Amino acid sequence: MSRAEKRLFIMKRFAAMLLVVAMAFACLFAFAGCGNNDKGNTTKGSADGSETGVASGTFKLGGIGPLTGDAAIYGTAVMNGAQIAVDEINAKNGNVKFEFKSADDVSDAETSTNAYNSLLDWGMQILIGPVTTGPAIAVSSLTYSDRVFALTPSASSTDVISGKDNMLQVCFTDPNQGVGAADYMSENMAGVKVAVIYRNDDAYSQGIRDTFVKEAASKGIEVVYEGTFTKDSSTDFSVQLTASRQAGADTIFLPIYYQPASVILKQAKDMGYEPTFFGVDGMDGILTLKGFDTSLAEGVMLLTPFAADSTDELTQNFVKTYNDKYGQTPNQFAADAYDAVYAVYEAINKAGCTSDMTTEEICDAIVAVMPNIVLNGLTGQGMTWKSTGEVSKAPKAVVIKNGTYVLPENQ
DSSP states (O other): OOHHHHHHHHHHHHHHHHHHHHHHHHHHHHHHTTTOOOOOOOOOBOTTSOBTTTOBEEEEEEEEEOSSSTTHHHHHHHHHHHHHHHHHHHHTTOSEEEEEEEEEOTTOHHHHHHHHHHHHHHTOOEEEOOOSHHHHHHHHHHHHHHTOEEEESSOOOGGGTTTOTTEEESSOOHHHHHHHHHHHHHHHSTTOEEEEEEETTOHHHHHHHHHHHHHHHHTTOEEEEEEEEOGGGOSOOHHHHHHHHHTTOSEEEEOSOHHHHHHHHHHHHHTTOOOEEEEOGGGTTGGGSTTOOGGGGTTOEEEESOOTTOOSHHHHHHHHHHHHHHSSOOOHHHHHHHHHHHHHHHHHHHHTOBTTSOHHHHHHHHHHHGGGOOBOOSSOSSBEEOTTSOEEOOOEEEEEETTEEEOOTTO
8 A cells, every 4th residue: 555545544544443433422422412420430450551452462572782792782782672572461461462573773863774775665553673773863864754663662862852852762862871970970089080982973972062161161070172073084083082091081081882982991090091981871781791801891880770689570581581592691681671661561552552553553552652651761760751752751870780780879
């Protein structure tokens, strides 16, 4: 069916629905005139927010992210976390089930667009992803025009969701990370002198840097140096590190991904420079980077909504399942993806979607109920979503000790 034929079909279906509604109101007023005072049963959602006995079918979830290349740790973790959630939901043998298929975009916008179209050909009805910011910005415009509901676990730029009611985030946004880092330093690191090293050709890195610098100024945090790099100059940071030390920086803020961060940590060690390194969610995954000496990350701080050593039952069950299935400790990207699938599951149930609905119908139904979804997940308790697509949950700081994330002593 062509796009035009789909629109005509939907218009006819809408007209038919209006006729049914009009007839229903006519019947309602007729019964009201009979003086019937019986109160009918009110259908209530179950404990997980679902509407009992309404939603049904097997829905096709697509996942897009880097499964190869420099950012593969992120994409692989997302697909693994999503698969665990899908397996759990399917094991319930309830009315709603999922079929999940992932596609590799090597963190490239054009490749991600091709992956999206390929998943549409497969029959994708809902998208989990894309994982990284550039591809997510490119694909979100397509999901908006096609009316495919999308929930990205980890693409944190506000450009991903801006002006698109059907693209939402599970991760906290770049501004939230910049503000969160400045707030933490202001409250816990009095008198700190900060250098910022960021990638100025990357929307993710630039966005967090911009908010951090603005917030730092308002809180009296002294930024003594800023150094930049690009994708093509991410192998030598001697100039930036030397300048940071000469400026007296005792803390280096790194709003960047784990790959260049690993180089910075190694080169700082080699030159005998030992500031406190403070990263963001993009650094999560550095401990599982192939060939990386994890001792270099000792004492590194970063913002993340998830810590694998948390003692709550949900986290421990997830960590065990992930370890058993994939032989690794999950990072926050896996946890965000797990929560993303459960958010979609809750929304499908609450909206009463069925798998034979069109993607447009499913999308609009989920969009309508998302502001009413409350999710207790791995990455936050009482998570809700704004109409802008932003999730409401707070980032928290963790510190790396002996190869694991732990809460700082002052938290």
